[in-house]
Amino acid sequence: MTDKRPFDVLNNSLNNTVVVGLKGGVEMRGVMSSYDVHMNIVLEKCEELKDGQVKRGIGTILLRGDSVIYIVPTA
Amino acid sequence: MTDKRPFDVLNNSLNNTVVVGLKGGVEMRGVMSSYDVHMNIVLEKCEELKDGQVKRGIGTILLRGDSVIYIVPTA
Amino acid sequence: MTDKRPFDVLNNSLNNTVVVGLKGGVEMRGVMSSYDVHMNIVLEKCEELKDGQVKRGIGTILLRGDSVIYIVPTA
């Protein structure tokens, strides 16, 4: 094992912009304001992306951890 | 971790309108009257949406948490 | 949290007609005679619906909770 842990990435990304990939190919980009051990994630100022382009603005969104595939910090 | 938690979004949305995204691409919009730790959610005055347009009126609906992908507060 | 809980909807619907949405897009409409904590549900006088129209009569049916997406009380 290592001193670093995967959840460090989440903790370090609080209040920063992340892109979250969901099952089904949708990506959500926003400022992460909270998460929990199930990887439930809240994004503020969220935009839905399709092929990297903004598809629609959403605002605040709660993403269920079970649907998350990956999280990319952009800061 | 942070002082905020994802379920705060649910608690703050009680008796307010939310949009719930379900597996399979369906969205339900209604007034959230209750939820539990499994993210089972009850919406009142619920409408089913397709591409953001109202597809049909439903009334009260209990959504099983296992099917929930995201929740968007609209208030 | 709230004083109301999602399972209240189930309890209040006992012996009343409900529509249950299942994975795969099927809807079953019938009188709910019992349920349990897994959302296993028994409907009496059940009819299978397709696009809101009756596809076939079934009678009594036990629906496995794992397949349930939503429950709509109609009373």
Place this chain on the structure above:
Amino acid sequence: MTDKRPFDVLNNSLNNTVVVGLKGGVEMRGVMSSYDVHMNIVLEKCEELKDGQVKRGIGTILLRGDSVIYIVPTA
């Protein structure tokens, strides 16, 4: 809650004919000789159905509960 429970339907159907709907749309019809809490089910004299018609005779079959969507007593 109610005095009735969903598993009553299974218990009352022992040694009677039931139709079991499985994930993927297959239906199996046979005489239920046993079941357990996971909804693993054994049917005797089982026939596979497609659109309500007999597709093939099978005999005894053990159905894994995880694949079951619904159970319809026919007696």
Place this chain on the structure above:
Amino acid sequence: MTDKRPFDVLNNSLNNTVVVGLKGGVEMRGVMSSYDVHMNIVLEKCEELKDGQVKRGIGTILLRGDSVIYIVPTA
């Protein structure tokens, strides 16, 4: 409940030929030499079937319980 249990079918089929249906529609036919509580199953002299016809010979195979839909004793 009944005195019979679904796993009796597995126990009675030890060293006999069974057909195992897997997710995705594949069937495997062989002599069951062992199983466990997860329905992990070992078949000897296994053949893969497609539409009831032998597609290829395999020999010994360990099937993961999570992929099993049904088991048909043929003895």
Place this chain on the structure above:
Amino acid sequence: MTDKRPFDVLNNSLNNTVVVGLKGGVEMRGVMSSYDVHMNIVLEKCEELKDGQVKRGIGTILLRGDSVIYIVPTA
């Protein structure tokens, strides 16, 4: 139950060539150097197969148990 257990097949296959079938239809063939109770499996000198033909060489690979459908010893 029997004296034999499904995991015996894994234990007997250590350092021998096996074919592992994964969800989605991919097969991996290689020398199994380790496994655990979740059926996480490490193959050395692994080759990806398609319809029984070598599609590409991979080398060492860790297969997540959750994706495994079957394991075929070839020794």
Place this chain on the structure above:
Amino acid sequence: MTDKRPFDVLNNSLNNTVVVGLKGGVEMRGVMSSYDVHMNIVLEKCEELKDGQVKRGIGTILLRGDSVIYIVPTA
């Protein structure tokens, strides 16, 4: 069992380049900086691959273990 364990492959790959296969056929290649018991994995300098070719650069990414099918060390 053996003295080697599947997670040894992860531990030995820390700070080395790995390719991670995800559900849906996507591959991610990067330097693994951390992992945990759920196979949640963090890659640095990550690139998304399609048919072995670089599709896009990503940077740091947290992959949810539930989506991982395989991990290939390339060092």
